[in-house]
Amino acid sequence: MPLQPVTRRSVPDEVFDQVLAEVVDGEIEAGEALPSERRLAEVLGVSRPAVREALQRMAQTRLLDVRHGGATTVRDFRRFGGLDLLPRLLVRKGDLDTAVARSILEARLVVGPGVAALAAERGGPALEALLTDTVDALGATDDGVEQQLHALTFWDQVVDAADSMVFRLMFNSLRAAYEPALVALAPLMAEEVGQVGAYRLLTSAIGAGDPETVRAAADRVLRPATTSLLTALAALTSQESP
Amino acid sequence: MPLQPVTRRSVPDEVFDQVLAEVVDGEIEAGEALPSERRLAEVLGVSRPAVREALQRMAQTRLLDVRHGGATTVRDFRRFGGLDLLPRLLVRKGDLDTAVARSILEARLVVGPGVAALAAERGGPALEALLTDTVDALGATDDGVEQQLHALTFWDQVVDAADSMVFRLMFNSLRAAYEPALVALAPLMAEEVGQVGAYRLLTSAIGAGDPETVRAAADRVLRPATTSLLTALAALTSQESP
DNA sequence: CGGGCGATCTGGTCATACCACTTGACCACC
DNA sequence: GGTGGTCAAGTGGTATGACCAGATCGCCCG
Known part of the structure; x- marks a missing residue:
């Protein structure tokens, strides 16, 4: 097997992927609220800024609705997701x-x-x-x-x-x-x-x-x-x- | 005039828009390096996490190439940008x-x-x-x-x-x-x-x-x-x- | 002259503190 | 009974400072 570049995934990347998976695989329904940033940070064992960065990236792709003072809720990716979601939707839960x-x-x-x-x-x-x-x-x-x-x-x-x-x-x-x-x-x-x-x-x-x-x-x-x-x-x- | 909801823009939003404008309006050519996060934070008068969040969002949309240890460089949005860039490209420098x-x-x-x-x-x-x-x-x-x-x-x-x-x-x-x-x-x-x-x-x-x-x-x-x-x-x- | 090493850049991560906003409960006051 | 005021608690927003880790480049030694 030919050597291949090692992939270093950053902490926010990891968090992003996990949250994305929850959303796309339907673990969290559209409209439901996510745990608070502090709670997520605690559960995932990372710092709050790392969680924050991931959530903001999710919001940028219209997959989350983050409101100051209120809860962060999941949006319907089928209705709001952009084309960049495609690779993630093509393979869901490991299957094509x-x-x-x-x-x-x-x-x-x-x-x-x-x-x-x-x-x-x-x-x-x-x-x-x-x-x-x-x-x-x-x-x-x-x-x-x-x-x-x-x-x-x-x-x-x-x-x-x-x-x-x-x-x-x-x-x-x-x-x-x-x-x-x-x-x-x-x-x-x-x-x-x-x-x-x-x-x-x-x-x-x-x-x-x-x-x-x-x-x-x-x-x-x-x-x-x-x-x-x-x-x-x-x-x-x-x-x-x- | 009917009352309309007040819009509050967050600091990272502001930074994001400014950097995006630099990139899309061609102030910074593709391949050029951005100032460091610390420098940007200083120049813009905001904290480094705020800058960071904005840059990571830019990277997420394939507009920046952020490399650990190296400089952050601008990518060619014409070649890598996604459909979400459309509204921003439709109005450039204030003109349609x-x-x-x-x-x-x-x-x-x-x-x-x-x-x-x-x-x-x-x-x-x-x-x-x-x-x-x-x-x-x-x-x-x-x-x-x-x-x-x-x-x-x-x-x-x-x-x-x-x-x-x-x-x-x-x-x-x-x-x-x-x-x-x-x-x-x-x-x-x-x-x-x-x-x-x-x-x-x-x-x-x-x-x-x-x-x-x-x-x-x-x-x-x-x-x-x-x-x-x-x-x-x-x-x-x-x-x-x- | 070439290779190696280290100073010093860069981004990555964290802990912590505090600000700003939303929510909802509670409580006067009409 | 409804109106508006107040307040506490919880959430996201922002800033600071410190330290870790990768990349770069120039100096220096062999």
């Missing part, structure tokens, strides 16, 4: 949440073609050249992880060209959720990132600039893996429910 | 960023129909009844703000029915950015939320369940206001650039 995984695949299929269409409107020949280089690099390797990285670069360039702050920020959040799992996902994504031809078609469609053609080409890149993974997920789900 | 506003409108137009189509696949008659009630309420008022709230409820129910965690989280972030500006946006959104007929068509299309019809109906709800606002934004932009 298939419904969440499904939603990621579906969202990709909706957003990807839309972004590509926008990019095509604004990219010009410079974009096509850039993407061609990336696809060349993608085609030049057989390593699943490297292929995924090139594919990520491809979409990164597309998002850039789309010149859309909203899609850029969405992409950032999704990438942040995706990258840590990249190695584990290599076998699952092989079907998609191995299709160099589909990427080439999408690239030239973007260069040509017709939105509908681009949408179709982007769909062709994303759909095959999406379909087979959705099928696999459905099998998993029916298997675990009975 | 038209490019960001444009991207919001475009994203709506891409995502809205996609979500509606998913909802149609999964909603069933119960959803149609729910949406009908909401549209009835929308049609029953002439107040622009109330209309927007009903429209927001409408989409909230659509997102719920789509049963997609990713779209749910996206919607949460977008709503969090949208709601505070709701009153100011009333005149701009009047064109959209006043079209009760379009909402009715979308509702029955969702009830019928054909994805393509739903997409078209959702587009019909969103496009008119999108187009006119995009035109208005374009005029604003050309006016400010020369």
